[in-house]
Amino acid sequence: xxxxxxxxxxxxxxxxxxxxxxxxxxxxxxxxxxxxxxxxxxxxxxxxxxxxxxxxxxxxxxxxxxxxxxxxxxxxxxxxxxxxxxxxxxxxxxxxxxxxxxxxxxxxxxxxxxxxxxxxxxxxxxxxxxxxxxxxxxxxxxxxxxxxxxxxxxxxxxxxxxxxxxxxxxxxxxxxxxxxxxxxxxxxxxxxxxxxxxxxxxxxxxxxxxxxxxxxxxxxxxxxxxxxxxxxxxxxxxxxxxxxxxxxxxxxxxxxxxxxxxxxxxxxxxxxxxxxxxxxxxxxxxxxxxxxxxxxxxxxxxxxxxxxxxxxxxxxxxxxxxxxxxxxxxxxxxxxxxxxxxxxxxxxxxxxxxxxxxxxxxxxxxxxxxxxxxxxxxxxxxxxxxxxxxxxxxxxxxxxxxxxxxxxxxxxxx
Amino acid sequence: xxxxxxxxxxxxxxxxxxxxxxxxxxxxxxxxxxxxxxxxxxxxxxxxxxxxxxxxxxxxxxxxxxxxxxxxxxxxxxxxxxxxxxxxxxxxxxxxxxxxxxxxxxxxxxxxxxxxxxxxxxxxxxxxxxxxxxxxxxxxxxxxxxxxxxxxxxxxxxxxxxxxxxxxxxxxxxxxxxxxxxxxxxxxxxxxxxxxxxxxxxxxxxxxxxxxxxxxxxxxxxxxxxxxxxxxxxxxxxxxxxxxxxxxxxxxxxxxxxxxxxxxxxxxxxxxxxxxxxxxxxxxxxxxxxxxxxxxxxxxxxxxxxxxxxxxxxx
Numbered sequence: 001x002x003x004x005x006x007x008x009x010x011x012x013x014x015x016x017x018x019x020x021x022x023x024x025x026x027x028x029x030x031x032x033x034x035x036x037x038x039x040x041x042x043x044x045x046x047x048x049x050x051x052x053x054x055x056x057x058x059x060x061x062x063x064x065x066x067x068x069x070x071x072x073x074x075x076x077x078x079x080x081x082x083x084x085x086x087x088x089x090x091x092x093x094x095x096x097x098x099x100x101x102x103x104x105x106x107x108x109x110x111x112x113x114x115x116x117x118x119x120x121x122x123x124x125x126x127x128x129x130x131x132x133x134x135x136x137x138x139x140x141x142x143x144x145x146x147x148x149x150x151x152x153x154x155x156x157x158x159x160x161x162x163x164x165x166x167x168x169x170x171x172x173x174x175x176x177x178x179x180x181x182x183x184x185x186x187x188x189x190x191x192x193x194x195x196x197x198x199x200x201x202x203x204x205x206x207x208x209x210x211x212x213x214x215x216x217x218x219x220x221x222x223x224x225x226x227x228x229x230x231x232x233x234x235x236x237x238x239x240x241x242x243x244x245x246x247x248x249x250x251x252x253x254x255x256x257x258x259x260x261x262x263x264x265x266x267x268x269x270x271x272x273x274x275x276x277x278x279x280x281x282x283x284x285x286x287x288x289x290x291x292x293x294x295x296x297x298x299x300x301x302x303x304x305x306x307x308x309x310x311x312x313x314x315x316x317x318x319x320x321x322x323x324x325x326x327x328x329x330x331x332x333x334x335x336x337x338x339x340x341x342x343x344x345x346x347x348x349x350x351x352x353x354x355x356x357x358x359x360x361x362x363x364x365x366x367x368x369x370x371x372x373x374x375x376x377x378x379x380x381x382x383x384x385x386x387x388x389x390x391x392x393x394x395x396x397x398x399x400x401x402x403x404x405x406x407x408x409x410x411x412x413x414x
Numbered sequence: 415x416x417x418x419x420x421x422x423x424x425x426x427x428x429x430x431x432x433x434x435x436x437x438x439x440x441x442x443x444x445x446x447x448x449x450x451x452x453x454x455x456x457x458x459x460x461x462x463x464x465x466x467x468x469x470x471x472x473x474x475x476x477x478x479x480x481x482x483x484x485x486x487x488x489x490x491x492x493x494x495x496x497x498x499x500x501x502x503x504x505x506x507x508x509x510x511x512x513x514x515x516x517x518x519x520x521x522x523x524x525x526x527x528x529x530x531x532x533x534x535x536x537x538x539x540x541x542x543x544x545x546x547x548x549x550x551x552x553x554x555x556x557x558x559x560x561x562x563x564x565x566x567x568x569x570x571x572x573x574x575x576x577x578x579x580x581x582x583x584x585x586x587x588x589x590x591x592x593x594x595x596x597x598x599x600x601x602x603x604x605x606x607x608x609x610x611x612x613x614x615x616x617x618x619x620x621x622x623x624x625x626x627x628x629x630x631x632x633x634x635x636x637x638x639x640x641x642x643x644x645x646x647x648x649x650x651x652x653x654x655x656x657x658x659x660x661x662x663x664x665x666x667x668x669x670x671x672x673x674x675x676x677x678x679x680x681x682x683x684x685x686x687x688x689x690x691x692x693x694x695x696x697x698x699x700x701x702x703x704x705x706x707x708x709x710x711x712x713x714x715x716x717x718x719x720x721x722x723x724x725x726x727x728x729x
Contacts, residue, residue: 123634154629159666160653160673162629170598200629201582201590205550225588226654243588251549398549401508 001253001296003220003262003289004075006032007066009270010278013037016062020069026282031066032263033076033110035059035101042093043085056100063108075217075261076105076146080116084156091118095133099140106144112217112261113141114149114191117165126165127175131182138183149191149217150176154199154228161199161228166190169210176214189216195223195230195265198244208252218253218262220292232266232281233288250395253296264289295395302328305364305387309333309356311375312368313345315403319393320368321346322400331363336378353378359386366391417726420719421447421496421693422712424484425454426700434487443709444716447496447691448488449645450532452525456501464506466513470520477524478531485532495534496691497577497619497645500525502540504561507547518564526565530572536645537569538577538619541593545583554593555603562607562616569615577619577644578604580635582627582656589656591628594618597638604642617644621695623651623658626674633675636682643688647695648722650674658698660711661718680725688726692719 005028011019023031038055041047066073079097081087098115105113118133120126134150141148152172155164166172172190179188190211196219197204208215221230222244234242252258266285270278302308302324310317310333317333325347334351335341341352356365356379364387367375372390379388422445428436440448455469472480488495504517529537541558545551562576569576578600581592594600600618607616618639624647625632636643651657652664653673666673694715703711 123631155631157675158669158671158673160626160629162675163631167629167631168634198588198590201588201627203545203551203591203595205545206596225590238587241586243586245585245590247546396549398553399547401547 001258001260001262001293003264003293004030004032005264005285006034008034008037009267010282013058013062016065020065020071022279022282024069024071026279027286029071031071031073033063033073033105033108035079036077039079039097043081043087059104073108074111075263076101076110076113078113078115083119095136098137102137102140102144102146106146110146112147112149114151114217114219116151117153119153119155119164130165131179134179134188135182138187141187147189147216148187149189151191151193151219152196154196163200167200169207173211173214190214191217191219193219194249195219195221198223198225199228201225203248204245205248205252208249208258209255212256215256215258216260219265220262221265229268230265232269232285233292235269247395250295251397254299254397257300258296295392298392299324301389305362307331307360307363308366309359309363310348310366310368311353313340313350314369316368316391316393318346318400319396320391321348323397333368353382356384356386357382361386364389415687415689417692417723418689419446419494419496419691420716420723421445421449421691422715423449423451423695423697425451425697427712428484433484434490437487437491437493439709440712441491441493443712445493447494447693449693449695450495450498450534451697452528453499453501456521458502461501461503461506464510464513466516470524474524474527477528481528481532495532497536497538497693498529498532498534499538503542504539505542507544522565523568526568526572526574529574535573536575536577536617538579538645540581541578543583543592551593551596558593566607566611566615570611570613575614575617575644577617579619579621579647580624582624589627595628595630597635601638601642618642619645619647621647622674622679623647623649623656626651626653627656632678633682637685640686643686645690646693648693649695658696660696660699660715680722683726692722694719
């Protein structure tokens with residue numbers, strides 16, 4: 001998985017230079033081309049005329065600066081309006097804008113554009129009007145060599161959010177496959193809006209695994225399931241943790257080996273901060289992005305190597321063996337505790353770390369202990385040249401019913 | 415096809431010391447059926463805290479004797495026991511083996527026998543909540559299915575349909591979908607099991623409150639469910655907590671329209687020609703209203719039932 005962010009809230013539409021600088025300094029080298037940053041004002045009667053006249057110019061200047069600073073764009077978000085905004089001739093205006101934006105997206109090198117559906121009065125009507133709408137974009141997408149991503153949406157029933165268009169995974173797959181069949185080629189894919197899923201408590205493991213190859217992108221943001229906000233991952237917390245179902249999402253993404261783009265959006269969190277603090281949040285966001293990529297790619301990383309050994313003979317090693325031991329069997333594990341060398345733990349012989357020196361050079365060492373930095377340093381100090389990777393058991397495909405507490409694991413050593 | 419009647423939970427309405435008084439009150443309030451709350455004899459909060467009420471230590475003869483006054487009072491008042499709720503959970507992850515054995519070997523089979531004795535055609539169970547440990551809802555279902563198979567022969571012999579219910583789970587207080595929220599899977603699973611037993615041993619209990627918490631499209635779900643829908647748990651909430659309140663109670667905007675999709679509920683039941691009982695799972699209403707308003711609250715709930723009945727019957 002590759003996480004990308006919008007520079008909205010950091011790089012101003014009309015004066016983006018300084019913001020892009022900060023964006024790059026935080027570690028990001030790519031932006032999301034979110035056309036809503038330029039067209040959003042259309043929803044305001046006071047700004048509509050000015051925006052319609054100038055949005056292209058603003059967007060072009062913005063992107064010129066992004067390109068000057070080496071920020072690439074692989075994914076775009078098309079303009080989107082909702083019924084409540086009461087934009088005159090909204091359907092026709094949106095259709096026209098989206099076609100234009102598909103063309104621009106292609107010109108700026110984007111491979112994908114996320115296009116939000118229209119909201120019908122019933123499910124049947126939503127499917128019908130959106131089928132026509134998306135197919136009307138096929139020609140533009142083909143010309144621009146851009147894949148259009150359909151996205152799941154919610155229905156607002158008197159202030160309460162319900163599952164809406166393509167909120168059902170089977171319906172989403174059927175819809176996308178139907179569009180591609182009618183268009184005669186693979187022009188359409190799916191972008192899963194996980195924040196929308198969280199608003200209606202959906203099982204994202206089921207959603208992601210049902211989508212399978214249709215899933216090209218994620219719209220990644222967190223909320224508390226009540227307020228439809230875009231919060232920094234792990235920050236919609238209550239009591240002991242986040243109210244977002246990261247476990248099922250990560251399980252699903254790992255299961256389908258998701259390697260697409262995820263658009264991380266934390267605009268609500270950013271908006272709540274002083275301009276002065278925003279760059280610090282960006283740096284943190286970059287760390288969060290790397291962490292999520294690491295978690296989602298965990299199994300793909302195991303699969304990269306033809307052989308592997310583990311470092312650590314505790315709960316993390318036990319979790320590895322439960323979920324991956326059969327598919328990616330380690331040669332052995334090792335531990336700094338000399339009293340357990342030569343013993344067996346979860347079917348593995350525990351070795352002295354010194355034995356790692358005689359490993360074949362392409363065998364990877366997976367650290368199964370949260371003292372990653374210290375162990376990695378130890379291995380480097382030992383002169384180990386093998387690939388060193390970090391394994392983690394926070395988001396596993398399944399869990400033991402009990403954890404081994406403190407030294408209790410020693411009881412499992414045969 | 416017409417609705418069979420209007421029902422409500424016995425919990426908070428029927429006093430074991432004098433069941434006839436409660437049944438009389440429910441009849442006068444306008445109910446024709448009850449949802450017998452067997453779950454009040456082994457409360458879920460206690461089970462999760464590893465407490466065993468030992469209610470089911472009694473022999474089946476003793477249990478029948480215990481519930482004989484209830485059965486007789488219901489019959490005398492002309493109230494049918496339309497459905498029953500088995501105590502839940504029937505399995506506690508990380509729970510003591512002794513408690514889990516008791517739930518499986520004592521509570522569950524004796525619940526079936528009580529259901530049969532009460533001449534109740536449906537018993538609602540909760541699916542196991544194990545996806546966190548087992549990794550997926552499918553793996554979790556495999557365990558629930560094992561439990562259903564354990565009871566299915568008994569159900570077939572007794573002419574009882576076990577009903578699974580859409581449930582929720584919690585992620586740090588945010589209520590998210592739990593077992594049996596995917597209608598396509600539900601349909602496939604019910605059909606498979608019934609085909610295997612050559613009888614309707616498994617059906618569905620649609621819980622409006624639980625569905626509302628996770629934004630399920632009532633109309634789509636009910637229409638897809640079709641004839642597999644056997645019983646209902648009708649109640650309302652704010653979309654945040656499982657409050658079990660009176661339908662049409664909650665609004666979220668200044669327009670003050672109901673934020674629960676009751677139109678979708680009516681449309682869905684109409685589409686499948688539902689002819690069962692409109693059963694309200696609203697026991698908490700009876701504790702939230704003052705005792706002296708209990709009868710008024712029950713009458714109002716029954717009146718809402720009649721409103722639903724009229725709307726569902728409208729062509």
